[in-house]
Amino acid sequence: MILPRNAQLWLPGYLGAALRSRRQPRSIRRVWFTIADHFEPFRGRAELEKARSRVASWSLAWPAIASRHTDSAGRPPVYTFFYPEEEYHPALIDPLSKLARAGIADVEVHIHHDREGEQNFVDRISRFTETLHSRHGLLHQEDGQVRFGFIHGNWALDNSLPDGRWCGLNNELILLRELGCYADFTLPSAPSASQTRIVNTIYWAIDDPKLPKSHDSGVPLTPGSSASGDLLMIPGPLALNWTERSHGVLPRLETGELAAHNPITRKRVRLWLEFAPMIGGDLFLKVFAHGALEPNARHLLEGDLDRTLQLLVDECRQRSAVLHFVSAWEMREAVMALVDMQDEAVSFAVGGLKS
Numbered sequence: 001m002i003l004p005r006n007a008q009l010w011l012p013g014y015l016g017a018a019l020r021s022r023r024q025p026r027s028i029r030r031v032w033f034t035i036a037d038h039f040e041p042f043r044g045r046a047e048l049e050k051a052r053s054r055v056a057s058w059s060l061a062w063p064a065i066a067s068r069h070t071d072s073a074g075r076p077p078v079y080t081f082f083y084p085e086e087e088y089h090p091a092l093i094d095p096l097s098k099l100a101r102a103g104i105a106d107v108e109v110h111i112h113h114d115r116e117g118e119q120n121f122v123d124r125i126s127r128f129t130e131t132l133h134s135r136h137g138l139l140h141q142e143d144g145q146v147r148f149g150f151i152h153g154n155w156a157l158d159n160s161l162p163d164g165r166w167c168g169l170n171n172e173l174i175l176l177r178e179l180g181c182y183a184d185f186t187l188p189s190a191p192s193a194s195q196t197r198i199v200n201t202i203y204w205a206i207d208d209p210k211l212p213k214s215h216d217s218g219v220p221l222t223p224g225s226s227a228s229g230d231l232l233m234i235p236g237p238l239a240l241n242w243t244e245r246s247h248g249v250l251p252r253l254e255t256g257e258l259a260a261h262n263p264i265t266r267k268r269v270r271l272w273l274e275f276a277p278m279i280g281g282d283l284f285l286k287v288f289a290h291g292a293l294e295p296n297a298r299h300l301l302e303g304d305l306d307r308t309l310q311l312l313v314d315e316c317r318q319r320s321a322v323l324h325f326v327s328a329w330e331m332r333e334a335v336m337a338l339v340d341m342q343d344e345a346v347s348f349a350v351g352g353l354k355s
Contacts, residue, residue, distance in 0.1 A: 155192045
């Protein structure tokens with residue numbers, strides 16, 4: 001059998017979950033769906049005018065797409081832009097904050113760094129979150145602290161690449177917790193060597209500040225669980241797609257990516273619903289994109305996002321599952337409400353919604 005590179009990291013966990021699923025097929029009551037975009041308007045060393053154009057494409061096209069789809073509560077989809085600290089420019093954030101005020105988008109934190117040291121990381125995140133909150137009215141507050149969702153650049157969370165590049169901090173999970181991070185949405189990162197052994201599971205990671213990649217294992221969340229840790233990990237689905245093979249030989253690696261090179265299909269949506277993390281009868285589906293790049297933007301905004309949302313609505317309807325379109329923040333709120341309330345049958349509010 002020929003498998004994608006670095007499959008030895010995640011394949012055992014994946015196969016175990018697949019076997020359990022076959023023995024006891026999933027009974028999905030609710031689906032919580034969010035899109036987490038690694039949104040990088042200056043990617044490829046773009047000039048400001050090009051970056052503005054990339055943002056404008058989304059600020060113009062996304063409202064029309066969002067207006068065409070609703071979830072089981074009649075709410076439109078919410079697109080979460082994880083914006084890189086190092087690419088901050090107020091003229092690029094303002095259009096995204098306008099989408100957020102319209103209730104169809106949100107903005108969270110993305111960062112690329114490479115062994116600049118702990119204080120540099122702390123200073124950058126602190127300044128950025130304060131700017132997003134005070135100048136642009138973004139991010140959320142909890143217990144008097146500004147909170148943010150996080151995606152690590154180059155997938156290198158907690159110094160997880162073998163060569164130590166693109167991070168350098170073995171205590172990054174602790175630093176993120178102290179800075180106000182409410183959850184990490186980096187995973188899955190396969191086929192990167194930064195991929196963890198634990199897959200398709202929402203879990204608490206506990207940092208060992210002396211070692212890298214502490215999130216390689218963790219404590220899974222269950223209804224009524226009292227577990228806690230340094231960083232809540234909310235990954236997207238990771239699976240092998242044997243029907244839509246890569247290059248005709250390898251099974252295509254399904255990571256929940258929306259991109260021009262991997263158009264959406266019904267088979268992909270069904271794999272998401274088969275392998276995305278669950279807590280009790282609630283399924284949490286996070287997909288991701290690099291939507292600022294022109295090939296991906298054209299593909300997504302000119303049809304693939306419409307197809308993704310419609311296929312998801314159809315598949316949930318066939319399963320008699322309640323579908324909620326949520327932001328990254330609201331997904332975390334749903335996770336914690338489900339865990340804290342213990343009784344899975346209780347209706348609870350997330351972002352003003354009732355299940």
